[in-house]
Amino acid sequence: MSSQNPVFIPGPTNIPEVIRNAVNMPTMDHRSAAFEHILQPALAGVKSVLKTKTAEVFLFPATGTGGWETAITNTLSAGDKVLAARNGMFSHKWIDMCQHYGLDVQVVDVPWGEGVPAAKFAEILAADKDHQIKVVLATHNETATGVVSDIPAVRAAMDASNHPAMLFVDGVSSIGSMDFCMDDWGIDIAVSGSQKGFMLPAGMGIVAFGAKALAAVETATLPRYFFDIRDMQAGYAANGFPYTPPVGMLNGLKLATDMLMEEGLDNVFARHARMAEGVRKAASAWGMGLCAVSADLESNSVTGIMTPEGFDGNKLVAHASAKYGISFGAGLGDVAGKLFRIGHLGMVTDVLMLSGIATAEMCMVDLGMDIKLGSGVAAAQEHYRTTA
Ligand SMILES: *Cc1c(COP(=O)(O)O)cnc(C)c1O
Numbered sequence: 001m002s003s004q005n006p007v008f009i010p011g012p013t014n015i016p017e018v019i020r021n022a023v024n025m026p027t028m029d030h031r032s033a034a035f036e037h038i039l040q041p042a043l044a045g046v047k048s049v050l051k052t053k054t055a056e057v058f059l060f061p062a063t064g065t066g067g068w069e070t071a072i073t074n075t076l077s078a079g080d081k082v083l084a085a086r087n088g089m090f091s092h093k094w095i096d097m098c099q100h101y102g103l104d105v106q107v108v109d110v111p112w113g114e115g116v117p118a119a120k121f122a123e124i125l126a127a128d129k130d131h132q133i134k135v136v137l138a139t140h141n142e143t144a145t146g147v148v149s150d151i152p153a154v155r156a157a158m159d160a161s162n163h164p165a166m167l168f169v170d171g172v173s174s175i176g177s178m179d180f181c182m183d184d185w186g187i188d189i190a191v192s193g194s195q196k197g198f199m200l201p202a203g204m205g206i207v208a209f210g211a212k213a214l215a216a217v218e219t220a221t222l223p224r225y226f227f228d229i230r231d232m233q234a235g236y237a238a239n240g241f242p243y244t245p246p247v248g249m250l251n252g253l254k255l256a257t258d259m260l261m262e263e264g265l266d267n268v269f270a271r272h273a274r275m276a277e278g279v280r281k282a283a284s285a286w287g288m289g290l291c292a293v294s295a296d297l298e299s300n301s302v303t304g305i306m307t308p309e310g311f312d313g314n315k316l317v318a319h320a321s322a323k324y325g326i327s328f329g330a331g332l333g334d335v336a337g338k339l340f341r342i343g344h345l346g347m348v349t350d351v352l353m354l355s356g357i358a359t360a361e362m363c364m365v366d367l368g369m370d371i372k373l374g375s376g377v378a379a380a381q382e383h384y385r386t387t388a
Contacts, residue, residue: 006348010302010345011195013343014352020252031240039245046253046257052190055210058232059204061245062205064191068097072097074217074224074229075220076222077222078103082103083135087113088147106133113335116138126160131163137170144333148299155185166188169185170191175198176192196345199346278379279342281380282380285375286376307338307339317329328341328360357377357380
């Protein structure tokens, strides 16, 4: 099949045509003077999107996973203690990486569908009198469940006991889609990737280090080479990279951050909230609940929709792909089979969203679910028609 359908997965997201064109560049010598005019605006653009004045941004040819690795290997040493909550597949994988690196992770397991347990963190941090915990990890938006966590509450939990641990936040599926304030929220390292809110192809890990994290680099002894930010710092200082940079991707990132800033971050976030609300209204019209256990946890970049007891959500995902050439997000880990996910971040319009909701309905009816064709579409239409 050669025709092109949009995707309704929470990353990689649909790429605006202008960004695709920006990425598609003829070869440029990255040691030529022209590279500076791609690199520096891309770095500055990411800083603006992260709402940071003081952090340093690092762009690696990698993905979000490489961003996680950059964060921990540059700041920690084997045996260091880390506090993290597991409330979905992505928080689980970051924990798993820490354990592979020999870090001592205190894992707080919470039911998938809940957020980062700030109150529990406050208790644990207050009890850690001799400050063994070096870092608190938080996944801002758990993409596997469609749950957005309250990062300022995590910071407040740390501050309540004057705990000196650093706060590392995975914002891979929130940055550029939902509010994220690196400086105001006291985030020491922020991690993202190119293929979600930045609307680029996969291929870049986007990481920002605040002053405290930069200082930790001097004493950290975990092995690192490709992701050593000191080499990146030296490269950037000379308008280059320590190795061959993905010039087209950086050119795309420069444009993507320009587009986000030009639209205005508040408008970008409002657009995502409105898009998400249409999907939530459709789910409600189908009589289905969300994985997020309360309204304050509902993500504006992805919605996890619980399928009725006995109905495997992954079957719907497989059917949509096989019959209609449309991708939805499958259930992962603890929630595999119990839900399907609709991604609505990045470049999505009312019309695209309605087509995704309509396709989900066709799949449900094809698979014998008791759903009225058009019910979810009508609910979303009403929302999109009456809001701006
Ligand atoms: C997508 C994602 C990642 C990273 O995935 P990559 O495939 O390595 O880019 C990490 N965390 C969250 C929350 C994500 O959504």
